[in-house]
Amino acid sequence: MEVKYISTRNKNIKCSCKEAILKGIADDGGLYVYDHLDELELPLNDMMNMTYEQMAEIVLSLLLPDYCEDEIEQCVKNAYETKFESKNITPLHIVKDIPILELFHGPTCAFKDVGLQMLPQLMSKAIDNSYQQKVMILTATSGDTGKAALEGFKNVENIAITVFYPNNGVSNIQRLQMTTTDGFNTKVCAIHGNFDDAQTNVKKIFQNKKLKEQLMKKKIILSSANSINIGRLIPQVVYYIYAYKEMVQQHQITFGDEINFCVPTGNFGNVLAGYYAKCMGLPIKRLIVASNENNVLYDFLKNGEYNRNRIFYKTISPSMDILISSNLERLLYYKSGKDTDYICKLMNDLETKGSYKIKDELKYDIQKDFYGGYCTDKDCKAIIRNVYEEKGYILDPHTATGYKVMEEYQKEDSTPCVLLSTASPYKFASTVMEAIFNEKYTDEFTCMKQLSIKTNTVIPQSLVLLNKEKIVHKDVIDKNNMIKYVENTTKEIFHG
Numbered sequence: 001m002e003v004k005y006i007s008t009r010n011k012n013i014k015c016s017c018k019e020a021i022l023k024g025i026a027d028d029g030g031l032y033v034y035d036h037l038d039e040l041e042l043p044l045n046d047m048m049n050m051t052y053e054q055m056a057e058i059v060l061s062l063l064l065p066d067y068c069e070d071e072i073e074q075c076v077k078n079a080y081e082t083k084f085e086s087k088n089i090t091p092l093h094i095v096k097d098i099p100i101l102e103l104f105h106g107p108t109c110a111f112k113d114v115g116l117q118m119l120p121q122l123m124s125k126a127i128d129n130s131y132q133q134k135v136m137i138l139t140a141t142s143g144d145t146g147k148a149a150l151e152g153f154k155n156v157e158n159i160a161i162t163v164f165y166p167n168n169g170v171s172n173i174q175r176l177q178m179t180t181t182d183g184f185n186t187k188v189c190a191i192h193g194n195f196d197d198a199q200t201n202v203k204k205i206f207q208n209k210k211l212k213e214q215l216m217k218k219k220i221i222l223s224s225a226n227s228i229n230i231g232r233l234i235p236q237v238v239y240y241i242y243a244y245k246e247m248v249q250q251h252q253i254t255f256g257d258e259i260n261f262c263v264p265t266g267n268f269g270n271v272l273a274g275y276y277a278k279c280m281g282l283p284i285k286r287l288i289v290a291s292n293e294n295n296v297l298y299d300f301l302k303n304g305e306y307n308r309n310r311i312f313y314k315t316i317s318p319s320m321d322i323l324i325s326s327n328l329e330r331l332l333y334y335k336s337g338k339d340t341d342y343i344c345k346l347m348n349d350l351e352t353k354g355s356y357k358i359k360d361e362l363k364y365d366i367q368k369d370f371y372g373g374y375c376t377d378k379d380c381k382a383i384i385r386n387v388y389e390e391k392g393y394i395l396d397p398h399t400a401t402g403y404k405v406m407e408e409y410q411k412e413d414s415t416p417c418v419l420l421s422t423a424s425p426y427k428f429a430s431t432v433m434e435a436i437f438n439e440k441y442t443d444e445f446t447c448m449k450q451l452s453i454k455t456n457t458v459i460p461q462s463l464v465l466l467n468k469e470k471i472v473h474k475d476v477i478d479k480n481n482m483i484k485y486v487e488n489t490t491k492e493i494f495h496g
Helices: 017-023 052-063 069-080 112-116 119-126 144-153 172-179 195-206 209-217 230-249 269-279 296-303 328-335 340-353 360-369 377-391 397-409 425-437 444-455 479-494
Strands: 005-007 010-015 032-034 092-095 098-102 134-140 159-166 186-192 220-224 259-264 284-291 305-307 355-357 370-374 417-421 475-478
Touching: 005 017, 010 017, 010 340, 017 119, 017 220, 017 230, 032 230, 032 328, 052 069, 052 230, 069 119, 092 230, 098 230, 112 119, 112 144, 112 230, 119 144, 119 159, 119 230, 134 144, 134 195, 134 479, 144 159, 144 172, 144 186, 159 172, 159 195, 159 479, 172 425, 186 195, 186 479, 195 220, 195 479, 209 220, 209 479, 220 479, 230 259, 230 269, 230 417, 259 269, 259 397, 269 284, 269 328, 284 296, 284 360, 284 397, 296 305, 296 360, 296 370, 328 340, 328 360, 340 355, 360 370, 370 397, 377 397, 377 425, 397 417, 397 425, 425 444, 475 479
Parallel strands: 098 417, 134 159, 134 220, 159 186, 186 475, 259 284, 259 417, 284 370
Antiparallel strands: 005 010, 005 032, 092 098, 305 355
16 A cells, blocks of 8 residues: 555645655645544564664654655664764763753754754655756755754755744854854745744745746746655654653663653644654653643643734743644644644634634543643743752753743653753753743853853754854845745746
């Protein structure tokens, strides 16, 4: 049987794995899903003795069977062999009594590297070179995805990338990471608006038939590097399995025991990867979803209503400043019994009314697997300070948000829980220094040096060099001009 990916909104829209990765999003605006996810089974016993790379090969072969064994091996090697500071890719540390999975040892010091070092490899194998096919990647970012995508796709032949981010809506370090990126095929542009504006308009560009037809004549297709692209999401499944193996090998659990994961999330992609792992047999009892003050997911998990009609807060955990959690659509697809008509209705309600409410039975089913909590900026700073003083470990603001929610949840469930640490604290040094030492710095690089001295920790090399890099990208546009910007950028990079 030929394996097909289908749209969450129309079961008649089907394609192969490679086509799904190249397209990024379905023509009807839905997200691509593998219909037989619940039929897959991980060889968990064997995987307890595997390296991270070997686990990645297993997961990719199961979820992306279009790719032959040699292609998968090459993709894994190119993505992970030399790009991560830790040979374990995502090392697990037991900090006093808390298992913390560090996802920030890639080139941009954030968890997005795990998926975005792999996605360009998968996409390169999917391109039809005989047709002289070219791909323009469009990405909206709330901070970390942008740089991780740029780093992954930089100077890749036949692929270009355009990144949009909210002007004044990311940290200075995140902005510099993006705007100093070189490469013949990269463009970075700030928009007047927030992340949701950027993400919504990118989706509209994907659905613009006139533009897509114009580009197809030039053999150019549009695709995405956000976690709406299944090729970005699937590699993230691996670190949940790796964390489980490490929990077994470090004698925190016995093989077969259930564990929980606490995940700071905004767009729901990171935690959805954990759900994929659970569907494939990993003994996960519950996934704990941690939000900041933009707590739309908390409200949804509590009462079954998703409502983005609310105040948007700029917080000290900017990568989670999101009110439209795109990947939730994939969860709703699986949990609704794969009812594409129902998903289409919900997503139409979200677009037209800004909200939707799910059936009670669906809400209760989701609550069996997911718990939601949130953390204010004030509490986040207190957590950063307390964890450092009590455990000698530095949390970034996103991970601190997760820590607070995890502590609350563990009052009612003693199941061992792994906290996913999504970014290096040095990406948010100003917040961390103020939280721990009550010191403020106007210059973030001076701040990073002081944090290093005071805590006797090492600044990631990629951040040390950042203030010496030349700013390459200076464009700032109105959010309504994004489509014209894409047209011009495509002509500029692909020369026609």
